[in-house]
Amino acid sequence: MYYSRDNMAGLLRSHDINPTHQRIEIAHALFSRQEHLSADQVMAIVNTRHSETSKATVYNTLKLFLEKGLVREVIVDPSKVFFDPNTSPHHHLYEVDTGKLSDIDAEHVQISGLPPLPAGMVTEGIDLIVRVRRTG
Amino acid sequence: MYYSRDNMAGLLRSHDINPTHQRIEIAHALFSRQEHLSADQVMAIVNTRHSETSKATVYNTLKLFLEKGLVREVIVDPSKVFFDPNTSPHHHLYEVDTGKLSDIDAEHVQISGLPPLPAGMVTEGIDLIVRVRRTG
C-alpha cells in the first residue's frame, strides 16, 4: 500500500532526509491520514502505545519537514500551528468553533488584482483562509 | 485633531463601550498610529511613562474591542496575534523575516471560484495573506 512505513523511508530519502525511526513514525502519522495535525496531535499519535518520541524530536522533525518542503505550515489558530501534508497549491476552510481545518482545491479559485510587490521582495506564499461558523 | 483622546471617548461610546481611562489609552495607542500591534506592543506603549495598565486589562480590552467590531484580529505569526485598527475590507502583506505587517487594499483584488460553503455554515471572514521575504 502507498502509505506503508517502508514507503515513508523512500519519501524521506527522496526529500534528502535521513530516515530515522522517529522521522518515519512522524511522517507516517501525517501522511497515512490526510489531515492537518498540530505538533501536539502528532505527539499523541506517535506515542499511543508506549512513549517513543520526545517533544523536542517532534518539533525538530516537523521543522525539518517544513524546510525540506515535505509539509506546509498553516497558521489559522492563534494558539497552535497546523502541519499540512498536502503541499500542492490549495486554500483552507477553517471552522472557528470546532477548530476543524479542511482544504479548498485551488484549481478553480482565481485571485486577481493584487498590487505589485515592494522592490526586493519575493512571494513566499499566498494563504487564503475562509473562516466559517455554524449558523445559530 | 482626529485622534485626540477626547475623540477616543466618543469612538468608544459610539461602539457601545464604556470609555474608561485605560480603554481610552489602549484605543489611542491603536488608532493614533495606524499600525498592527500585538497585545505586547500595546502593553509597552500604554505603560511607557509609568505603569498604568495591567496585562489582564490589555487582553480584556482588546477582546472587548474585537467583539464590538472596533478592531480586527490578524493571525499571521504563529507566536502572536496582531490587532488591526482598520476594519474596512482589506488583505495583508506579511514580511516573514522582519515580522512587518501591512495592508493591501481590497478594492482591486478579486477572489473568484470559491466553492459553496457546507450547509449550515456562514462565512465569518476571508483572510488573504501574502507572505513575502527579502531576496538574497
Added chain:
DNA sequence: CCGGGAGTTAGACAAAGTCCAGATTGCTGA
C-alpha cells in the same frame, strides 16, 4: 455618606514551543 456593580489589578497558572547538555544510535574503517 454608603452600597453595589463595572472595571481593574497582581500574580498564579496553562499551553505551545525552544533550548541545551548529555545519552543513544548507527555508521565507518581497521
Added chain:
DNA sequence: TCAGCAATCTGGACTTTGTCTAACTCCCGG
C-alpha cells in the same frame, strides 16, 4: 568485531503568549 565519530534523540528547564481569579478601586444613585 570493535572503537571512534557524527548525527540524532532525550528529558527537563525555560520562555512567551495568553487566561483565570479573587481582591480591590472607582464611580454613581439614593
